[in-house]
Amino acid sequence: MKTAASYPVSGRGPADHEVRDQIVAAATEHFSRYGYEKTTVSDLAKAIGFSKAYIYKFFESKQAIGEMICANCLHQIETDVRAAVEQAGLPPEKLRRMFKVSTEASLRLFFRDRKLYDIAASAATEHWQSVQAYEARVQKLLQDVLQEGRQSGEFERKTPLDETATAIYLVMRPYLNPLLLQYSLDTTDVAPTQLANLVLRSLSP
Incomplete structure (x- = not known):
């Protein structure tokens, strides 16, 4: 993709x-x-x-420089996530990998490489264009995975696709947004798997 x-x-x-x-x-x-x-x-x-x-x-402006740095970071996260999704077989596994790899990549860039956190925090707080575009692409990727799961009969089809994708994104958001992720650091080992499993149960036809 x-x-x-x-x-x-x-x-x-x-x-x-x-x-x-x-x-x-x-x-x-x-x-x-x-x-x-x-x-x-x-x-x-x-x-x-x-x-x-x-x-x-x-x-x-300084923000324009920050936007470029932020965009480069988000591109790294998105590249990791898309690679993980492409390597997965069935749609449920693709969704699990989205949760897991998104969280791992965000942690690696925003917290273990602490120098990027200030920029990421400003980007999230001020709703920079790079962040908005990234969030839109994450939701589009979610829609693609959901659509594939519906076509294969693994996911329910009654709920509007965009509504389902938005709801799942909101579940993922505390582990993608650096401002929210800082309050969830003690749950990042288990939460992505638990949340993915919960979402998958809700998607059962």
Whole structure:
């Protein structure tokens, strides 16, 4: 399965440019030391050795840089989840893997790599475009798995598909959203399996 939409990038400068990549890499490193909220574009310019005006040729704001970093992180999570789903056989197993791998990948990026948490938290709090697009793709992937399960006779067909996908996403959301996940860290070992099993029982025809 391919991603349903491209990840948003700043509208300034060429989309594929080594300077853009250099700015993002340097910003990621700088944010890891000083935090996203405390860092200004002027701070980044000094750290990279570029002028502030030159950075603005590629990114319209600090948030635009954060959006790119956030999009890269979400792309890693989505790549892991889609690979796990593709490797699974039947729709119930695909759904179980979505729960499990989504949680594991989110933990790995947002908490074990703590430098990304500030950016992820800002993205979730302020509803950045990269987050909204990611959530929409997760729900679309859920719909695809549900549709496959309905066609094979393994899932019920009475509930509207979009309603079912949204409900399941809301069950998953505490383990995907970094602001919510921080309050669920003590249940991440068992909760994804338990919740997936509960959802699968509700989907029985």
